[in-house]
Amino acid sequence: MNFDIKTEELANDAYVIALTGEVDLYTAPEFKQQLLEVIGQGAKEVVVDFSDTTFIDSTTLGVLVGGVKRLRPNGGRLSLVCNDRNITKIFEITGLNKVFPIYESRAEAVESVGQEAQAQT
Secondary structure, eight states: OOOEEEEEEEETTEEEEEEEEEESTTTHHHHHHHHHHHHHTTOSEEEEEEEEEEEEOHHHHHHHHHHHHHHGGGTOEEEEEOOOHHHHHHHHHHTGGGTSOEESSHHHHHHHHHHHHHHHO
């Protein structure tokens, strides 16, 4: 399966980055570039959608951790959409499920972004 990345702006400071296929050593740099770009544009809320992702590796985890480190000082948050048990297990084994809110559906994650924005106002 080919790798693909799509970014959607939900609001001025909220984005969804949807990844398709395998996110690994070869494709993670493209993901990192996209993530840094939306953070650079002022993103406060970033949802990374792994719904159509078939594989992630440690490089992907490094990109996510780097993203959260850049978002947190500005009050930002990075959350994940993951309904594949094999991928979710990676976050549990590494303890990163305590770092990132993980949602089963994109709708749940997007709804949480809206609630988080309301809580801050």
